[in-house]
Amino acid sequence: MTSVAPVATTPGGSTPSRSGAAGRPSAAAWLVAVPFLAFVGIFLVYPTILVLFGAFQDSNGGLTLDNLTTLFTGVVFDAFVRSIELSALTAVIGAVFGALLTWAVAVGNHEGMLRRVVVAASGVLAQFGGVPLAFAFLATIGFEGLVTKFLRDNVGIDIFAGSAWLFDLPGLTLVYTFFQIPLMVIVFLPALDGLRPQWREANASLGGTSWTYWRHVGGPILTPPFLGALLLLFANAFSAYATAAALVSQGSPIVPLQIRGFLTGEVVLGQENLGKALGLGMVIVVSIAMGVNVLLQRRVAKWVR
Amino acid sequence: MGSLVKQRVLRTVVLLVLGIYFILPLIAMAEFSTRGKGGSRSLESWTSIVDDEGLMEALVNSLLLSVTSAVLMLVLLVPTMAWIRLRLPQLQRLVEFLCLLPLAIPAIVLVVGMAPLYAWVNYFLGDSPLTLTFAYTVLVLPFAYRAIDAGLAAIDLKTLSEAARSLGASWFTVLWKVVVPNIRVALIGASLLSVALVLGEFTIASLLNFDTLQVQVNLLGKRNAGVSIAVSLLSLLFAFVLLFALSYVGQRRRQTVVEE
Numbered sequence: 001m002t003s004v005a006p007v008a009t010t011p012g013g014s015t016p017s018r019s020g021a022a023g024r025p026s027a028a029a030w031l032v033a034v035p036f037l038a039f040v041g042i043f044l045v046y047p048t049i050l051v052l053f054g055a056f057q058d059s060n061g062g063l064t065l066d067n068l069t070t071l072f073t074g075v076v077f078d079a080f081v082r083s084i085e086l087s088a089l090t091a092v093i094g095a096v097f098g099a100l101l102t103w104a105v106a107v108g109n110h111e112g113m114l115r116r117v118v119v120a121a122s123g124v125l126a127q128f129g130g131v132p133l134a135f136a137f138l139a140t141i142g143f144e145g146l147v148t149k150f151l152r153d154n155v156g157i158d159i160f161a162g163s164a165w166l167f168d169l170p171g172l173t174l175v176y177t178f179f180q181i182p183l184m185v186i187v188f189l190p191a192l193d194g195l196r197p198q199w200r201e202a203n204a205s206l207g208g209t210s211w212t213y214w215r216h217v218g219g220p221i222l223t224p225p226f227l228g229a230l231l232l233l234f235a236n237a238f239s240a241y242a243t244a245a246a247l248v249s250q251g252s253p254i255v256p257l258q259i260r261g262f263l264t265g266e267v268v269l270g271q272e273n274l275g276k277a278l279g280l281g282m283v284i285v286v287s288i289a290m291g292v293n294v295l296l297q298r299r300v301a302k303w304v305r
Numbered sequence: 306m307g308s309l310v311k312q313r314v315l316r317t318v319v320l321l322v323l324g325i326y327f328i329l330p331l332i333a334m335a336e337f338s339t340r341g342k343g344g345s346r347s348l349e350s351w352t353s354i355v356d357d358e359g360l361m362e363a364l365v366n367s368l369l370l371s372v373t374s375a376v377l378m379l380v381l382l383v384p385t386m387a388w389i390r391l392r393l394p395q396l397q398r399l400v401e402f403l404c405l406l407p408l409a410i411p412a413i414v415l416v417v418g419m420a421p422l423y424a425w426v427n428y429f430l431g432d433s434p435l436t437l438t439f440a441y442t443v444l445v446l447p448f449a450y451r452a453i454d455a456g457l458a459a460i461d462l463k464t465l466s467e468a469a470r471s472l473g474a475s476w477f478t479v480l481w482k483v484v485v486p487n488i489r490v491a492l493i494g495a496s497l498l499s500v501a502l503v504l505g506e507f508t509i510a511s512l513l514n515f516d517t518l519q520v521q522v523n524l525l526g527k528r529n530a531g532v533s534i535a536v537s538l539l540s541l542l543f544a545f546v547l548l549f550a551l552s553y554v555g556q557r558r559r560q561t562v563v564e565e
Contacts, residue, residue, distance in 0.1 A: 029392050033400075036385040040403045043439045044446075047418025048410055054418075097323065104319040107312070114320075120549040121327070128505035128544045131519045132537035135526060136330035139337035139534045146333035178330070181323070210308040239411030242507035246523050256413040263420065263512050279414035287409055 052283070054276035067277035076258065076274070080281060083254040086169060087237035090176040094237075095230045097177070098184020105185065106192040119189070122182035129179045130242035137175050137247065141166060167248055175243055180233050187232055191225035224300040228293045235289040238282065255282055331538065338535035350531035354539075357532065363521035366434040370517065371503040374441040375496040378449050381442065383492070386453055387484045390462050404450035407443055412508040415443070423513050434515040441506060445499040452498065456491020457484075490554055497551050501544045 058064040070076055105118050125133070141147050143160060151157045165171055195218060203213040241256040252258045255278055262275030341347025354360060382404075389396050407415070419440055426436050465487065469479045485492065507519035518540065526533035 025392050025395075029388075032388045033385055033393060033396055036381045036400070037403075039381055039439075039442070040446075043419075043422070044403065044406060044415075044443045047415055047422055048406070050418040050421065051414055100319045101323050104316045104323075107316060116549065116552050120545055120552055123548040123551075124501075124541060124544040125327075128501050129541075130505050131507045131523050132505075132541050135522070135530070135534045135537040136334055136541075138526070138530060140330045140333035142530075144337075144530075146336050147329070178327070181327075210312075239413070241411070241413040242519070245507070245511070246526070256411070259413050259417060260512065263417065275417055279417045282411055282414050283409065286411060290409055 051276045051279040054273045055280040057273050057276075059273065067274050068280070070274055071277055071281050075252075076278065079252065079255045079258045080285075082169060083238055083256075084285070086172060086176065086254060087234045090173055090180045090237045091230050091233035093173075093177050094180025094184050094233045095226065098181040098229075098233075099188055099226065101181060102185050102188045102192055106189060106195075110193075118185065122185040124182075125179050126183035126186055126236075131246045133175060133178055133243045134246035136178075137166065137171070141174075167250075169253055171247065172244055172254070175247065176237050176240065179240070179243070180237060183233055183236055184229055187229040188225065191222055191229075195221065224296055228296055231289045231293040231296075235286045238285055238289070331541075334534050334538040338531050338538060340531065350529075350535045353529075353532055354536055357525070359516075360518075360521050360525065360532070360536065363516045363518050366516060367504050367518035369435060370437055370441060371500040373435060373438040374445060374503050375499045377438055377442045378445050378499055379492060379496065382446075382449055382453055382495075383485065383488075384480055386450075386457060387462065387480060390457055391466055401450070401454075404446045406446075408447050412444065412506075413512075415440075416509050416512045419509065420513065434510075434517060437510060437513070437515055437517070440509050440513070441499075441503050444506065444509070445495075445502055448498045448502065449495040452491050452495035453488065456488035456494075459491075460487045493554055494551060497547050497554070501547045504540060505544060 055067050056063060056065070058066065071080065101118070105115050108114055137145075139145055141159065148159055151159055160166075166174075199217050200213055203217055208216075239256075241260075244254060244257055245260060248257060252261050259275055259278050259282075262278070338350045339346050339348060341349065385400065389400060423436070423440075426439065430436055462484065465483050466479045469483045470476075474482070504518060506517065507523065510517040511520045511523065518536075522533050522536050522540075525536075
């Protein structure tokens, strides 16, 4: 690394970093980036390409669209519909209740204990919940859970009278709110913190009520970040696997569990690459949600400035 | 002032209802994991955590992985990102894109592509669970990138490194003695995030058939729910402590910035 020409290549030192003080970097300068690029190439780009291209291959490696057309038929298509429904529903529930919780935290003391605890707990549940969350639910409303037993013994209601709903879509919806609401808090808190108290005071001094404030000031400002968070929550629920996998051991109602089926050996001959097509389908859905979000925020950035 | 009272009432209701909603499962976990025979209370589930050899082995694997993944992440990202800011701004966009790419590719999809890759990894490096370090470093990239990028943006990297270089420091010395100490808060943040993420990871470990903490907890739950629930509660609390500590680390940074 010492062969690289020293500071002489940075005249004045005042050039902004984006345009680059280095001018034309020497070959040795590029070498520093090699380990990172090699690692990411092997362990991120290669597996991604394997999935995306594999979706277009038959079992002999020939080009085919069969895998993709299968996505629109039978159980696979149903799983996509259910996954999208589950993600949309839990995104809306998570966004609404999460926004309320965020507001309740944001109006409080910024350095206070309540805020710290809620933010840290939200981080845990939103990003690292996974399997423990499934067991939290077994302990609460599983067949022998605390709430189940309480209702059965003291109130006389058997919450499992109809079916084992906890281990199917209704159960997943309930469990998913436990990481969707916290994710909303993390994503939405910076937006609420951005509301300046002066705006509220200006509204009040001009004779406005709480309603006019939210209708004409808070609401319009918070709508884009709210919609952005909604899309992020959707993508998050759509990608989630661990909680569902730990809870649902039989059947594959949603796409991630279908992919599990392909990986653990329930593969029909001639459909080896169908799992990759499912993966491609998931990437497309997530990318659409993220892409819309980027466009939305870019539009906002234009007129906020 | 009527609206202020209304606001206070609504705030209390929201905090109370959602507070109960989120705390109830924790109480249920504590209750369930201390059930004994015939309605009595017992700590058997908790004491048998330590006796379960499979579980302990998996815990050691996960702890080792959290260290190796954090180290690999730092070794790959810090020099590269600092160097890009100093000498290779052309690569800025590409590296950012690559680091944020895992956000668009669900882990369950990534594992489909990693399965054949890991056949090779295990052929060359053996089938130790520690080979998961590679996969986990990829998962950690987006979070680590953001933390380190914020850290680098907050210091005057160019001036600092030029000063060190003009005093005869090698690039390695600049990195180790100037860059790293100046962004250490960001590095601690990135490391804590990656530790929490690795300890909670299930998708990739379970589908590549490696024995980690969450995989064991899930397996164990099939025959002894009490122990699994006890471990789940422990791991949630541990992650909470990590992130709670993180909130103070962030605050220290803000204060030092103000002082400067």
